Amino acid sequence: MNDNRVAFIGAGNMARCVIAAMVKAGYPAENIMAANRSEPKLLALQADFAITTSLSNSEAARWADVIILAVKPQMMQQVCEQLLAEVPECQEKLFVTLAAGLPVARYEAWLGEIRLVRAMPNTPSLVGLGVTGLFPSRCSNYERAFVDHIFSGTGMRVWLEQEAQINHIIAVTGSAPAYFFYFMQAMQQKAEELGFNSTEAKAMVAQTALGAATMALQSEHSFAELRAQVTSKGGTTHEAVTTFSEQGLEQMVANAMQAAIARAEAMAKTL
Numbered sequence: 001m002n003d004n005r006v007a008f009i010g011a012g013n014m015a016r017c018v019i020a021a022m023v024k025a026g027y028p029a030e031n032i033m034a035a036n037r038s039e040p041k042l043l044a045l046q047a048d049f050a051i052t053t054s055l056s057n058s059e060a061a062r063w064a065d066v067i068i069l070a071v072k073p074q075m076m077q078q079v080c081e082q083l084l085a086e087v088p089e090c091q092e093k094l095f096v097t098l099a100a101g102l103p104v105a106r107y108e109a110w111l112g113e114i115r116l117v118r119a120m121p122n123t124p125s126l127v128g129l130g131v132t133g134l135f136p137s138r139c140s141n142y143e144r145a146f147v148d149h150i151f152s153g154t155g156m157r158v159w160l161e162q163e164a165q166i167n168h169i170i171a172v173t174g175s176a177p178a179y180f181f182y183f184m185q186a187m188q189q190k191a192e193e194l195g196f197n198s199t200e201a202k203a204m205v206a207q208t209a210l211g212a213a214t215m216a217l218q219s220e221h222s223f224a225e226l227r228a229q230v231t232s233k234g235g236t237t238h239e240a241v242t243t244f245s246e247q248g249l250e251q252m253v254a255n256a257m258q259a260a261i262a263r264a265e266a267m268a269k270t271l
């Protein structure tokens with residue numbers, strides 16, 4: 001499977017995360033190319049992962065067996081239409097798109113009835129601890145297996161049966177690293193107010209998050225049971241957790257996740 005040539009169109013944050021995971025998992029760097037409209041990110045990818053790069057999307061698409069679309073959703077139509085105009089044979093290649101929001105039907109309007117996988121990774125893919133949602137359209141079993149192989153180094157893969165679930169996984173995993181970073185940022189701020197310096201506050205908060213997540217993954221207990229283990233009767237945790245609860249944490253989280261889904265649905269209509 002490592003013989004297939006994989007080209008990324010767009011070499012930003014998410015492309016870097018996936019490329020890092022592929023290379024770390026042993027995908028040959030000579031079979032990965034990244035194209036971007038400006039040079040600095042390409043030079044950094046070359047330096048860090050020894051992949052090939054190009055300032056031309058068409059050159060990358062011509063070279064590739066598999067084309068991974070990794071530009072922002074707002075750029076996607078222009079990129080796809082230009083690819084089809086300059087590399088008509090790209091229609092025969094396997095496409096993967098990382099973009100939020102845009103449904104398969106939109107790519108078919110721009111590129112024809114292509115074989116396409118919508119992938120929704122998240123940034124912890126960079127360190128092999130990501131979650132990637134995947135929805136295939138018109139793909140063979142081999143192509144599905146190949147895309148699973150591409151993302152194998154990113155972490156957990158979840159194949160979805162309904163396209164609408166991609167919007168749900170955006171809320172649950174795609175956007176979610178930002179929720180945790182926001183929570184940790186708030187904790188760091190308070191820790192600093194309490195007198196810890198910025199470096200130690202960040203490290204303490206991140207280590208606590210890592211410890212909690214690792215325990216949750218390794219334990220049979222639910223999140224609620226693990227929380228109960230920390231919460232002594234009449235103790236300090238009870239006061240903190242009651243404050244979260246009284247101030248509506250659960251509803252706030254649900255509202256935020258629903259807002260992410262609503263935005264993905266709106267993008268499908270407006271982009």
Ligand SMILES: NC(=O)C1=CN([C@@H]2O[C@H](COP(=O)(O)OP(=O)(O)OC[C@H]3O[C@@H](n4cnc5c(N)ncnc54)[C@H](O)[C@@H]3O)[C@@H](O)[C@H]2O)C=CC1
Pocket residue numbers: 009010011012013014015035036037038041057070071072073075079098099100120121122123174175
């Ligand atoms: N950042 C994240 O956590 C996640 C992002 N995504 C999706 O991944 C895609 C990329 O997002 P990011 O990497 O965060 O954005 P980014 O802005 O970091 O990267 C996009 C890259 O595309 C390049 N670009 C723009 N127009 C271009 C063109 N015409 N030809 C070639 N390159 C062009 C930009 O220079 C930039 O380097 C988006 O569609 C987003 O929805 C999906 C899951 C998570």
Ligand SMILES: O=C(O)[C@@H]1CCC=N1
Pocket residue numbers: 100170174175
């Ligand atoms: O914020 C966004 O739209 C993208 C998709 C999921 C994470 N980042």
